[in-house]
Amino acid sequence: MKKILVTREVFDETIAFLKTRFDVEANQGDRPFPRDELIAKLQGRDGVQTSSSDRVDGELLDRCPTVKAVCNTAVGYNNIDVEACTKRGVMVTNTPGVLTDSVADYSIGLIIATCRRMTEGEAYLRTGEWKGSFLKQMLGQDVHGATLGIAGFGRIGQAIARRARGFDMKILYHSRKRADPAAEAESGAAYVGKEELLRTADIVLLILPYGPETHHFIGAPELAMMKPSAVLVNMARGGIVDDAALVEALKSKTIWAAGLDVYENEPRVNPGLMQLRNVVLSPHIASASEPTRQAMAMTAARNLAAALSGQAPPNLLNPEYRNFVKG
Ligand code: 8YV
Numbered sequence: 630m631k632k633i634l635v636t637r638e639v640f641d642e643t644i645a646f647l648k649t650r651f652d653v654e655a656n657q658g659d660r661p662f663p664r665d666e667l668i669a670k671l672q673g674r675d676g677v678q679t680s681s682s683d684r685v686d687g688e689l690l691d692r693c694p695t696v697k698a699v700c701n702t703a704v705g706y707n708n709i710d711v712e713a714c715t716k717r718g719v720m721v722t723n724t725p726g727v728l729t730d731s732v733a734d735y736s737i738g739l740i741i742a743t744c745r746r747m748t749e750g751e752a753y754l755r756t757g758e759w760k761g762s763f764l765k766q767m768l769g770q771d772v773h774g775a776t777l778g779i780a781g782f783g784r785i786g787q788a789i790a791r792r793a794r795g796f797d798m799k800i801l802y803h804s805r806k807r808a809d810p811a812a813e814a815e816s817g818a819a820y821v822g823k824e825e826l827l828r829t830a831d832i833v834l835l836i837l838p839y840g841p842e843t844h845h846f847i848g849a850p851e852l853a854m855m856k857p858s859a860v861l862v863n864m865a866r867g868g869i870v871d872d873a874a875l876v877e878a879l880k881s882k883t884i885w886a887a888g889l890d891v892y893e894n895e896p897r898v899n900p901g902l903m904q905l906r907n908v909v910l911s912p913h914i915a916s917a918s919e920p921t922r923q924a925m926a927m928t929a930a931r932n933l934a935a936a937l938s939g940q941a942p943p944n945l946l947n948p949e950y951r952n953f954v955k956g
Contacts, residue, residue, distance in 0.1 A: 631937050634670050636662060637680040639702070639926040647678075647930050651937070668692050676937050678929050681705060682895075687713035698936035702929040703916075704728055704785075705866060706946065707839040715947045718954035722932035722944040725784065727924035728916040732836075733788035735890070735915040736864050737796075740777075740832055743860050743888035743909045745769040770831065770858060770885065773797050778830025779818065780846070781837025781865060782808050789834060790816035801826050804837065827854040832862060839866035847871065852878040862888040864915055867895050876901030879908055890915045 632652040635644070638659035647653045654670065656662065661682055662670060668689060671677060676698035679685060685699050687710060698720040699709055706723045714721045742748055746769045753759055753767070773796045779786045782804040790800045800818040802808070803826045813820065827833060833855060837843055847861065848871040855861070861884055863870050872893045878884050879902075886907040892898050895913060902908055916925065932942040941948075 631675040632673060633676045633678065633933060633937070634674045635678040636667065636670075636683050637702075639678070639930070640923055642923070643926040643930045646927065647933070650934050651676075664689070671696055676700065676933050678702060678933055679708070681708050684708050685714070686710040687717070690714065690717050690719060698722070698933055698942070700929045700933040700936065700942070702925050705838060707866060711947050715950045716953055718950055720936045720942060720950050721946045722929070722936065722942045723946060724925045724928040724932075725944060727928050728921050729784045729788050731918045731921040732785050732864060732915040733792055736785075736789045736834060736836070736862065737792050739862050739864070739888040739890060739909060739911065739915075740834065740860070741772050743862060743886050744772050744775075744832065746886075748909050749906050770860060772832075775799075775831040776801060776829055778803070778821075778826040778833045780804070780823070780826060780833065780835050782812075782818065783836070783838075785864070786834075786836045787812055787816045787818075789836065790818045798832075801830060823851075824854060827851055828856075830859065831856065832860045834862045835865045835869055837865050837869065839868050843869050845869070845871040845874075847875070849874040849877070852883050855884045857882060857885065859884045860886050860888065864890050867891045867893040872899040872902065875899075876905070879905050 630652045633647065635655040638657050644653060644655050667683065671693040673695055675695060677696055678700050681703040690696060690713060696719060699714060700722045701709060702724060704723050704725045709721055711721050746767050750767050776799045777793050779790060779802040782802040786802060793800055794817050800816065801821045802818045803821055803823050807820050846869045852874060875887060876899055879887060888909040890911045891913050902910060932944050935942040
């Protein structure tokens with residue numbers, strides 16, 4: 630029987646599915662394994678179901694030569710060095726599709742919460758500061774009719790655009806590759822360059838993959854291009870925004886507010902952000918509805934089951950791994 634490791638807690642159903650196929654070691658206690666412990670746990674294992682907090686690179690793979698499949702429980706896979714896996718004949722998979730709608734729903738929520746100061750309002754009420762309503766109380770920005778600029782126009786970006794149409798928003802997008810005309814028509818989004826997006830959008834929403842080319846995609850120069858009334862929402866990955874520059878921009882009112890689900894150096898959060906009122910902070914939970922997290926865990930498990938039984942995993946990211954398989 631092949632042996633696998635599940636690095637973080639998953640649902641009982643996922644473990645039950647895996648146990649019908651494999652000898653399973655599962656970290657149901659959910660304490661993240663420090664790197665050396667992860668490497669020790671992977672000795673003699675054929676595959677691993679990872680979470681986005683596990684870093685998988687060439688050094689780890691060289692120390693765990695029996696591992697043939699790395700199945701991430703996330704759509705993003707910047708925690709995995711895919712090229713290093715490919716060169717060692719190791720399959721890599723992710724979980725696209727199943728979380729699209731949950732993340733899109735949450736994105737709209739974070740847009741509204743930030744524009745309309747929802748969490749600030751709740752804190753104001755809970756701390757007893759609210760002494761009654763008045764006309765100029767907690768004034769925010771309107772969401773309906775605003776121009777939404779989406780950076781990154783994959784499945785989730787397009788799902789956000791479809792929802793934004795219901796708010797009569799004007800939708801612009803920017804991405805590495807222009808979407809096909811059908812996707813543009815369905816979402817009602819118009820392609821623009823990065824600078825035009827930043828200069829014209831009332832709300833800039835980031836939902837693009839993280840990598841060396843998108844590191845600090847939003848830094849001080851980009852924040853300076855945005856309107857003083859603009860709202861920045863980061864749904865993508867920490868590192869896409871220069872958080873220190875964002876703190877300065879929020880303090881100096883270069884932009885009006887930010888809504889963040891992701892941070893540089895998670896789970897640490899830049900202390901400057903913690904002190905500001907004009908930012909809504911959420912702990913990387915955009916995909917965290919129960920059905921969606923169940924579906925993500927099962928998708929990763931099915932990928933692992935296929936990968937180790939000689940079938941093509943449904944969400945294989947590196948089909949060229951085959952060129953490097955030994956023996
Ligand atoms: C998860 C994500 O919240 O899929 C992704 O790429 O960022 C989210 O769905 C994340 O993987 C935390 O486990």
